[in-house]
Amino acid sequence: xxxxxxxxxxxxxxxxxxxxxxxxxxxxxxxxxxxxxxxxxxxxxxxxxxxxxxxxxxxxxxxxxxxxxxxxxxxxxxxxxxxxxxxxxxxxxxxxxxxxxxxxxxxxxxxxxxxxxxxxxxxxxxxxxxxxxxxxxxxxxxxxxxxxxxxxxxxxxxxxxxxxxxxxxxxxxxxxxxxxxxxxxxxxxxxxxxxxxxxxxxxxxxxxxxxxxxxx
Amino acid sequence: xxxxxxxxxxxxxxxxxxxxxxxxxxxxxxxxxxxxxxxxxxxxxxxxxxxxxxxxxxxxxxxxxxxxxxxxxxxxxxxxxxxxxxxxxxxxxxxxxxxxxxxxxxxxxxxxxxxxxxxxxxxxxxxxxxxxxxxxxxxxxxxxxxxxxxxxxxxxxxxxxxxxxxxxxxxxxxxxxxxxxxxxxxxxxxxxxxxxxxxxxxxxxxxxxxxxxxxx
DNA sequence: CGAAGACTTGAAATAGATCAAGCGTTGTGG
DNA sequence: CCACAACGCTTGATCTATTTCAAGTCTTCG
Numbered sequence: 500x501x502x503x504x505x506x507x508x509x510x511x512x513x514x515x516x517x518x519x520x521x522x523x524x525x526x527x528x529x530x531x532x533x534x535x536x537x538x539x540x541x542x543x544x545x546x547x548x549x550x551x552x553x554x555x556x557x558x559x560x561x562x563x564x565x566x567x568x569x570x571x572x573x574x575x576x577x578x579x580x581x582x583x584x585x586x587x588x589x590x591x592x593x594x595x596x597x598x599x600x601x602x603x604x605x606x607x608x609x610x611x612x613x614x615x616x617x618x619x620x621x622x623x624x625x626x627x628x629x630x631x632x633x634x635x636x637x638x639x640x641x642x643x644x645x646x647x648x649x650x651x652x653x654x655x656x657x658x659x660x661x662x663x664x665x666x667x668x669x670x671x672x673x674x675x676x677x678x679x680x681x682x683x684x685x686x687x688x689x690x691x692x693x694x695x696x697x698x699x700x701x702x703x704x705x706x707x708x709x710x711x712x713x714x715x
Numbered sequence: 716x717x718x719x720x721x722x723x724x725x726x727x728x729x730x731x732x733x734x735x736x737x738x739x740x741x742x743x744x745x746x747x748x749x750x751x752x753x754x755x756x757x758x759x760x761x762x763x764x765x766x767x768x769x770x771x772x773x774x775x776x777x778x779x780x781x782x783x784x785x786x787x788x789x790x791x792x793x794x795x796x797x798x799x800x801x802x803x804x805x806x807x808x809x810x811x812x813x814x815x816x817x818x819x820x821x822x823x824x825x826x827x828x829x830x831x832x833x834x835x836x837x838x839x840x841x842x843x844x845x846x847x848x849x850x851x852x853x854x855x856x857x858x859x860x861x862x863x864x865x866x867x868x869x870x871x872x873x874x875x876x877x878x879x880x881x882x883x884x885x886x887x888x889x890x891x892x893x894x895x896x897x898x899x900x901x902x903x904x905x906x907x908x909x910x911x912x913x914x915x916x917x918x919x920x921x922x923x924x925x926x927x928x929x930x931x
Numbered sequence: 932c933g934a935a936g937a938c939t940t941g942a943a944a945t946a947g948a949t950c951a952a953g954c955g956t957t958g959t960g961g
Numbered sequence: 962c963c964a965c966a967a968c969g970c971t972t973g974a975t976c977t978a979t980t981t982c983a984a985g986t987c988t989t990c991g
Contacts, residue, residue: 558849560857561931567852579849582842588849608835615831618838619824625841626798632848633774633795633804636783640855640892641776644947668970676856681947683971699956700969715777860979884938897979899939915988916937 500527503550507573509620517610524606528599536591536599543580543587545603549573552597556589557673566673567635569594578625581607639676642714647675648685650714652695656704666702689713716743719766723789725836733826740822744815752807752815759796759803761819765789768813772805773889782890783851785810794841797823855892863891864901866930868911872920882918905929 501518504510510518525548530536536547536554549572556576557566567589570576580587581604611618638647651671655664672682686702689695694710696703704710717734720726726734741764746752752763752770765788772792773782783805786792796803797820827834854863867887871880888898902918905911910926912919920926 558853558857560853563857565852565856567849579842579845582839583846585846588846611835612831615828615834618831618834619827622834622837622841623798625838625845626795629795629841629845629848630799630801630804632845632852633783636781636848636852636855637774637776639852640781641774641779678948679970680949680972684947687971894980895938896940896981900979903939 500550503573504548507548507575509575509617509624512616512620513614517614521602521610524602526601528601530593530597530599532593532595534593536593537577537587538590539587541587543577543584543604545601545605545607546575546577546581547591548575548600548602550598550600552599553594554591554597555594555670556591558589564673565676566670567632569670569674572597578621579628644675644677644681644685645688646714647677648682648689649694649710651675652702652704653707653710653714656707662704662707663701665700666697667700716766719789720764723764723791725791725833725840728832728836729830733830737818737826740818742817744817746809746813746815748809748811750809752809753793753803754806755803757803759793759800759820761817761821761823762791762793762797763807764791764816764818766814766816768815769810770807770813771810771886772807774805780889781892782886783848785886785890788813794837795844860891860893860897860901861904862930863893864898864905865910865926867891868918868920869923869926869930872923878920878923879917881916882913883916 500522501515504513504518504521510521513521527550530552537543549570551572553569553571554576555566556568556570557564559565576591577587584604611621638650642650648671651674652664652666656662666686668679668682668686672679675682686695686697689710690697692709694704694706694713696705716738717731720729720734720737726737729737743766746768753759765786767788769785769787770792771782772784772786773780775781792807793803800820827837854866858866864887867890868880868882872878882902884895884898884902888895891898902911902913905926906913908925910920910922910929912921
């Protein structure tokens with residue numbers, strides 16, 4: 500397991516000894532697809548490391564669901580609530596069978612006091628998450644459906660360095676704060692404009708320039 | 716000035732000596748109302764402490780403006796971009812005449828290595844900001860106009876511990892991702908329902924229970 | 932006092948949601 | 962290996978909340 504822990508950005512600078520200590524103080528849980536890891540009625544006593552699998556972090560209101568992030572292993576999550584010690588502000592749910600490590604706040608604080616560089620590394624990661632949310636707010640509140648979808652595809656292409664990306668209408672809709680119907684219609688438009696091509700659950704970019712103009 | 720620095724939550728645990736050091740390495744700037752402190756074309760070399768005054772943090776897209784936060788002194792801001800060293804993701808602008816301190820990232824990192832408790836304190840504050848943005852996303856994407864405005868008023872009342880709050884249609888609209896007309900109409904409805912009373916730029920809560928039901 | 936700015940109100944326009952029906956793909960059990 | 966149920970996707974028609982445009986009123990402050 501130590502090999503997996505090393506791959507988590509936050510923990511990459513830790514010594515073998517520290518990692519072994521971390522392994523000791525952590526609790527391993529297995530989840531099948533579609534299971535809730537935590538929800539807003541729970542108090543956060545620590546945070547989680549996703550060793551294997553995929554999860555979604557989301558908010559709900561009157562049955563409506565807004566996905567904030569989708570994380571693939573290895574990555575950690577639940578840290579914000581962990582530090583304030585309040586309830587989780589969001590839901591976390593597995594999208595695939597997953598292996599997840601739980602680490603208590605108290606123990607992790609100790610680790611940070613021993614090695615302040617971890618705290619500084621964590622600050623950098625949380626800064627990135629703040630900026631991510633800032634950009635999410637921009638695209639949720641200032642863009643129209645066509646821009647949102649175009650921007651989404653473009654960002655995915657850049658992230659994965661591949662101009663063919665996975666695209667599930669339903670999931671994308673929830674990330675963009677739209678309905679599946681709207682996303683489907685926008686996608687048809689983009690196909691008609693010959694900006695993209697769709698093949699099963701894959702989307703291929705045909706005209707990147709046009710796409711980036713649409714996403715402004 | 717040291718007295719003011721002590722009032723900043725982040726710095727409240729620092730010794731006199733550390734504060735004096737901080738004062739040495741910082742640069743004081745004065746801004747009149749309506750001035751831009753930074754914008755997304757600037758690279759972040761450090762962060763800011765608002766000693767006196769009021770600022771807004773916002774995003775823009777095609778002339779539309781989405782306010783993310785309004786800060787009153789004393790408080791620090793710009794820290795997320797500062798840690799990643801990238802461009803600021805947002806605009807910062809004074810809403811009143813303000814006194815602002817600039818502190819370079821490098822110097823502050825030194826301070827944190829000397830005293831890891833500062834890093835931990837900063838983590839807590841950034842956690843709160845993450846949660847704040849998470850909740851902002853909820854109210855921007857999952858609520859309708861009536862809920863948004865009700866929720867806004869309710870939160871303001873709780874924050875200020877006063878059941879009469881300042882309310883400027885235009886500013887509130889931009890914080891809620893609505894137009895001033897929509898906010899004005901919602902407010903009229905709330906007045907008609909005898910949930911609130913408006914008097915100049917003050918809103919007084921008449922029926923808190925009804926308001927909290929509307930804000931769900 | 933008058934002008935500029937902030938707020939209100941109405942009518943029309945519109946983007947996206949919702950409702951409904953049909954289509955295609957996939958995977959499971961007989 | 963086929964059949965068919967289940968699920969995701971598409972497309973059309975309608976509905977609705979909010980925006981936009983426009984005009985008028987109120988406020989305040991030099």
